[in-house]
Amino acid sequence: MSANAALVLFSGGQDSTVCLAWALERFQRVETVGFAYGQRHSVELTQRRIVRDSIPDIVPHWADRLGPDHDISLAELGRLSETALTRETEIAMTKAGLPSTFVPGRNLLFLVYAAALAYRRGISTLVAGMCETDYSGYPDCRADTIRAQEEAIALGLDKPFKIETPLMYIDKADTWALAEELGGAPLIDLIREETHTCYLGDRTKRHDWGWGCGECPACRLRARGWQEWSSKQV
Numbered sequence: 001m002s003a004n005a006a007l008v009l010f011s012g013g014q015d016s017t018v019c020l021a022w023a024l025e026r027f028q029r030v031e032t033v034g035f036a037y038g039q040r041h042s043v044e045l046t047q048r049r050i051v052r053d054s055i056p057d058i059v060p061h062w063a064d065r066l067g068p069d070h071d072i073s074l075a076e077l078g079r080l081s082e083t084a085l086t087r088e089t090e091i092a093m094t095k096a097g098l099p100s101t102f103v104p105g106r107n108l109l110f111l112v113y114a115a116a117l118a119y120r121r122g123i124s125t126l127v128a129g130m131c132e133t134d135y136s137g138y139p140d141c142r143a144d145t146i147r148a149q150e151e152a153i154a155l156g157l158d159k160p161f162k163i164e165t166p167l168m169y170i171d172k173a174d175t176w177a178l179a180e181e182l183g184g185a186p187l188i189d190l191i192r193e194e195t196h197t198c199y200l201g202d203r204t205k206r207h208d209w210g211w212g213c214g215e216c217p218a219c220r221l222r223a224r225g226w227q228e229w230s231s232k233q234v
């Protein structure tokens, strides 16, 4: 197992793009994995490829470090889940007090599948964009959940195993700041232009912070972080 390699859970959104840049700065070899789970909007998968193809041009040594991309199909998850990300239902709070965009078990499954892939690739570190600061009620994004799963995977594989979550304790404004620190204006521009966050899959409206409907919770969170960060820039 190589301590100098990482596998990044990469969806093509703002957070996982910053995680990919973070990993490229720290590890000699970086591979990526994406999941198809019956998302309502395949735009996410299209944008993910564009971002992945563009990121090696931003910093010269990133190109040498970026290794293969892997796809994992979890179509069963889409069929099991009755959520606003996998069905045409409204985004709202559910009776359980969670947003209807919560896909139960999704992040838990992603991490187990990614760990199985990492094991085969001789990689002992996963990098993922879970964040509890902008906690939107997703219990599988909490640091406690991640630490417990890291331990379960290490025990289950009988190998030292790490799950790095560089965004866990920072907010969306700090995520823009981290992007700037890692890849300067070119990374900021790539995130604004090509990463996709909008829950409705809308890429018809362009805002300062990128493309999206501007109204869904994901757009509002991204817009607020951008405004906070960009207002501090000269």
Ligand code: ZN
Residues within 6 Å of the ligand: 197, 198, 199, 200, 201, 202, 212, 213, 214, 215, 216, 217, 218, 219, 220
């Ligand atoms: Zn939106």
